Amino acid sequence: MRNPLSKTIESIPPSGIRKFFDVVNEIEGAVSLGVGEPDFDTPWHVRDEGIYSLEKGRTFYTSNSGLKELREEICRFVKRKYDCDYTVSETLVTVGGSEAIDIAFRAMLDAGDEVIIPEPCYVSYKPCAVLAGGIPVVIDLKEENRFRLTREELLSAITERTKILLLSFPNNPTGAIMEREDLEAIAEVCREKDIFVVSDEIYSELTYGKEPHVSIASLPGMKERTVVINGFSKAFAMTGWRLGYALGPENVIKQMTKIHQFAIMCAPTTSQLAAVEALKNGDEDIKVMRESYDQRRKYLLNAFEDMGLPCFEPEGAFYMFPSIKRFNMSSDEFAERLLKAEKLAVVPGTAFGDSGEGFLRISYAYSIDSLKEAMGRLERFINTLS
Amino acid sequence: MREKILMLIERNAKLTAKEAAVLLGEDEEKVAAEIKKMEEENIICGYHTMINWNLMPEEKADAIIEVKVAPQRGVGFDRIAERIWQYPEVEGIYLMSGSFDFAIFLQGKSMREVAMFVAEKLSTLDSILSTSTQFVLKKYKDHGVVMAKNEKDERISIS
Numbered sequence: 287m288r289n290p291l292s293k294t295i296e297s298i299p300p301s302g303i304r305k306f307f308d309v310v311n312e313i314e315g316a317v318s319l320g321v322g323e324p325d326f327d328t329p330w331h332v333r334d335e336g337i338y339s340l341e342k343g344r345t346f347y348t349s350n351s352g353l354k355e356l357r358e359e360i361c362r363f364v365k366r367k368y369d370c371d372y373t374v375s376e377t378l379v380t381v382g383g384s385e386a387i388d389i390a391f392r393a394m395l396d397a398g399d400e401v402i403i404p405e406p407c408y409v410s411y412k413p414c415a416v417l418a419g420g421i422p423v424v425i426d427l428k429e430e431n432r433f434r435l436t437r438e439e440l441l442s443a444i445t446e447r448t449k450i451l452l453l454s455f456p457n458n459p460t461g462a463i464m465e466r467e468d469l470e471a472i473a474e475v476c477r478e479k480d481i482f483v484v485s486d487e488i489y490s491e492l493t494y495g496k497e498p499h500v501s502i503a504s505l506p507g508m509k510e511r512t513v514v515i516n517g518f519s520k521a522f523a524m525t526g527w528r529l530g531y532a533l534g535p536e537n538v539i540k541q542m543t544k545i546h547q548f549a550i551m552c553a554p555t556t557s558q559l560a561a562v563e564a565l566k567n568g569d570e571d572i573k574v575m576r577e578s579y580d581q582r583r584k585y586l587l588n589a590f591e592d593m594g595l596p597c598f599e600p601e602g603a604f605y606m607f608p609s610i611k612r613f614n615m616s617s618d619e620f621a622e623r624l625l626k627a628e629k630l631a632v633v634p635g636t637a638f639g640d641s642g643e644g645f646l647r648i649s650y651a652y653s654i655d656s657l658k659e660a661m662g663r664l665e666r667f668i669n670t671l672s
Numbered sequence: 673m674r675e676k677i678l679m680l681i682e683r684n685a686k687l688t689a690k691e692a693a694v695l696l697g698e699d700e701e702k703v704a705a706e707i708k709k710m711e712e713e714n715i716i717c718g719y720h721t722m723i724n725w726n727l728m729p730e731e732k733a734d735a736i737i738e739v740k741v742a743p744q745r746g747v748g749f750d751r752i753a754e755r756i757w758q759y760p761e762v763e764g765i766y767l768m769s770g771s772f773d774f775a776i777f778l779q780g781k782s783m784r785e786v787a788m789f790v791a792e793k794l795s796t797l798d799s800i801l802s803t804s805t806q807f808v809l810k811k812y813k814d815h816g817v818v819m820a821k822n823e824k825d826e827r828i829s830i831s
Contacts, residue, residue, distance in 0.1 A: 307830035320830035581680075581695035588694040631829060654684075654695070 298416055301409045302637025309622065310631040318631040319660050322458060324523035324604070325651045326578075329564070329571040332522060336560035344559060350547040351539075352379025352531070353558045359565040360531050368490070368501040370514070372533045378543050379553045383488045383517040383530035384410060385546070390484050390513045390532060391418035391450070393541040399449040404435045405639025406607075408458045408486070415452075423448070426641035429609065432598055433462035437471040444475075450482050453502060456489035459638045459647035460607040461583075461600020463493055466500045473505045483512040488530070489603040491521035491572050494580045499602070503533065510535050513542075518557075520603075521572055522564045527557040579604050582650040582657055589661040593668055604651045607635065611644040613671050621646060627670070628663035673698060677706055678715070683816070685719040724819045726811065733783045734763075734808035737790060738772040740801040749773060752799045761789050772804070783807055 303322075310316055327333075351357065357374040364370040380386040387410055395401065397419040403411050404425040412422045425443050427433045440451065451472070455464040464472070476483055483502055490499040503512040517530025532542060546552075564571075586606050590597045597608035610620050617634035624630050633649075635642025650657060673696070680692050687695075689704035696703065710716045725732045739756075743749050749767050756776060757765050764777035776794070780786040790805050811819050 303830055307828070310829050316829065318829035321827045322831040323827055325825070325827070584697050585691075585694055633830060654691075 316629045323525040326523040335563035339559040386515040386532040389545045395420040400447045401450045406642040433460040454486040456602025463602040493602040529557040593665040606648045630663040737776040738804040739774040
């Protein structure tokens with residue numbers, strides 16, 4: 287029998303997160319700081335709206351690009367929050383941000399086009415780029431730059447074939463953000479070198495500094511060369527509803543909609559109707575959740591300091607990325623030994639790229655009580671090392 | 673800062689001043705001093721433990737008594753309220769708007785004990801015109817806390 291599999295898919299390694307998940311799953315009673323989703327339930331008024339839509343029998347397909355009412359609310363939301371001007375025809379509702387990443391690459395890449403991907407980062411960008419025929423070019427972000435992308439790093443990665451720069455800030459796993467000045471320097475290079483940007487801003491509502499999140503699409507001359515990806519999972523604690531969106535130039539959104547139409551048809555109707563409610567009346571929910579994450583972030587920073595675990599201060603998302611370099615072992619080894627000794631699961635930094643070596647991703651999407659318990663375990667483990 | 677401290681300890685009285693300070697990004701001594709001041713000013717009037725007595729073998733009877741009274745000249749409702757709250761059986765007493773005046777929260781060992789208290793002590797007070805006793809059958813949520821709900825993390829452990 288011939289090999290049923292494509293060479294491309296066989297060439298793609300499985301997700302590092304998945305790999306570690308399988309390890310953790312074998313340990314019974316393990317405490318995990320490994321999740322990448324909020325611990326809050328979706329706000330009740332949002333769930334209620336979903337239930338109501340089912341009661342009313344609103345269970346049909348929506349238009350391919352998503353309910354017009356939802357797209358209008360999305361446009362209002364990004365105007366109000368990030369001063370981005372979009373119309374409904376520049377908006378596509380997707381099945382989570384993940385789908386948007388996939389179809390943005392597929393709509394924009396030809397075989398051999400290069401995609402610059404700063405790492406550490408979420409696990410799907412590289413495989414999606416490869417599946418779309420692109421060639422990932424990785425930039426290793428540095429802790430001394432607080433894991434932000436610099437103009438020099440970007441310039442050194444650009445070639446004749448560079449088509450897209452992928453940005454993911456606030457970042458999973460580092461918690462790094464890019465402020466306006468950082469983005470302006472990057473935007474200037476993109477305009478000069480005629481490079482497009484795919485900007486995954488799924489954590490945009492979870493930043494803890496004085497200034498709110500800045501979208502690169504709001505900078506002069508960038509809207510026409512940027513596809514913004516965002517969604518409801520993190521801001522509104524709606525991971526299981528699988529709902530995201532893409533905003534971009536009309537010609538790109540049109541082609542993305544074509545792929546979306548053939549592959550997906552439309553995002554789930556119940557989720558779309560609930561999301562309208564989230565956007566209309568959810569600002570207070572976001573505020574409450576953000577404050578709670580911020581408290582936990584401060585709690586972990588303090589706990590790390592007390593146990594002598596160096597960690598740069600993350601300013602977004604809900605992850606800490608402490609350095610374990612002084613223990614002279616790999617991230618994998620540290621995570622596995624910690625799991626065996628204390629039954630505490632954290633994700634090795636290397637799951638998010640080679641530059642994650644020497645770091646751990648610790649999620650703080652947990653109650654203070656759970657974090658307290660986990661920090662006790664981590665400290666006991668560290669004390670056995672030194 | 674006061675409101676932030678109160679929001680934190682309202683849901684978790686076990687938080688130490690140090691922990692609250694870390695969570696708020698404030699100085700520990702400042703937070704401790706502020707808590708002390710709020711205790712002195714009676715803004716913080718006590719620290720309670722949330723107990724789900726339903727899960728204990730001891731029987732308890734909770735009741736809400738709606739009471740109509742004749743307010744007294746010069747002292748209004750306050751004087752009567754003070755007489756009522758002296759009884760240790762009275763867990764809480766609120767002055768209400770609407771069709772009755774006081775809502776009184778009672779806790780006793782049995783329904784009979786509560787009923788006898790109402791009949792013998794409460795109803796016989798001079799200014800009380802009428803009482804109506806409602807027994808609590810089950811507490812689902814109290815002080816913002818869902819009782820007896822076993823919170824289980826259903827998220828996949830690594831994602």
